[in-house]
Amino acid sequence: MSKCPRCGKERVIVSSHDEMISKSKITYTQTICPDPECQKVVEKNLKNDEKKRAVLKDEQEKRLLQRLAAKKVLNIS
Numbered sequence: 181m182s183k184c185p186r187c188g189k190e191r192v193i194v195s196s197h198d199e200m201i202s203k204s205k206i207t208y209t210q211t212i213c214p215d216p217e218c219q220k221v222v223e224k225n226l227k228n229d230e231k232k233r234a235v236l237k238d239e240q241e242k243r244l245l246q247r248l249a250a251k252k253v254l255n256i257s
Contacts, residue, residue: 196210
């Protein structure tokens with residue numbers, strides 16, 4: 181079993197299901213912290229991290245497009 185990253189308590193299984201991919205059986209298990217207040221904080225932190233990753237990805241893509249555009253300008257000249 182896994183432990184909560186915030187409080188260290190043993191996490192509780194909420195749901196689990198199996199899926200066959202090719203000839204492999206994959207088991208998906210969702211777990212949460214038994215402390216509802218702690219779980220709310222964990223979920224909030226996960227959402228914030230997801231937003232940060234999205235912003236970083238957008239910035240990275242913009243920089244890539246800028247580099248490609250600058251490279252095309254240099255190659256045309």
